């Protein structure tokens with residue numbers, strides 16, 4: 001139910017409280033539906049915050065009355081934090097909305113996406129972030145992005161209960177760096193990576209695997225299994241979520257983002273590229289093939305710059321997804337996982353071709369960059385061992401890419417003209 005609170009009432013009620021305004025431990029904005037008319041707002045509370053409900057106040061910029069809505073809450077896995085979630089609908093496109101978490105709360109704001117590309121749209125993408133190294137996020141903010149797009153391997157908690165604090169650090173990085181000085185919270189979209197999963201093989205002591213009975217007891221105690229995405233589904237609302245880590249998000253009829261799962265969340269393990277996801281991918285790409293800006297983002301690269309070209313998932317993506325990207329008009333795909341910077345030549349049917357797809361990555365937003373063992377492969381056009389983000393600016397007929405490192409140096413660029 002949505003209620004209205006007038007400005008004078010609000011001041012009166014706020015005056016009853018004293019001290020520092022409430023400010024949640026973490027704030028995370030994302031989209032599950034149309035980015036022009038909706039916003040999903042998550043915020044975390046801790047036991048120190050006492051009993052707080054999931055009440056959220058919001059108002060359009062320029063209006064004085066707050067609307068009050070109540071969301072849902074669920075537990076942060078293996079933590080005493082609570083995740084509160086409100087999914088705002090029926091908003092106006094390209095509009096600023098102010099929000100707060102009750103009358104005693106600090107105020108923030110967001111902006112909805114436009115319905116078309118009358119004005120340029122900008123986002124910054126990358127992957128392989130870090131629980132405590134956030135310099136790249138601060139640099140990304142200097143470009144005033146509409147949103148951030150990350151392709152997996154986020155906090156490196158490995159789905160392990162004892163590493164939950166790495167998630168706290170990761171969310172701290174967002175709060176400290178991806179909110180502007182005047183309080184604009186930048187929405188974030190994420191894909192899944194291998195470090196979002198729990199792995200039995202990680203249960204080691206002095207380099208030795210645990211005895212089997214200890215593993216069994218540990219899994220039972222924490223409700224774990226090999227390959228469980230322990231935190232991911234609770235921490236992130238996601239477009240089209242039905243316990244699958246893939247989805248598509250449409251921005252008007254000018255852009256679609258395909259958030260894909262490169263062999264991570266699957267039973268049996270390491271097989272999510274094929275089967276249902278590939279069938280789904282073909283259907284959603286086909287429906288959108290006439291749109292100018294189609295961007296798949298996923299964790300493991302089809303065209304790696306560090307790991308082997310012949311790796312299991314790398315090969316599977318080239319066999320099962322790349323022909324679909326080529327068939328339905330993708331011009332650029334965002335890849336991650338190798339902790340390097342690469343930009344490939346345009347590639348079609350396994351060869352360099354002017355009308356091919358450029359693969360950009362390879363995921364080093366916060367991780368130490370690697371040397372690039374595969375950087376001399378035929379498909380690599382530009383390689384750097386560098387922390388980076390890719391700033392993408394879209395107009396109706398152009399895609400402009402600026403690659404920037406964590407010191408703010410712009411070290412590569414690329415432009416694609418889209419023909420009608």
Ligand SMILES: [Fe+2]
Pocket residue numbers: 153193194195299337338
């Ligand atoms: Fe990875």
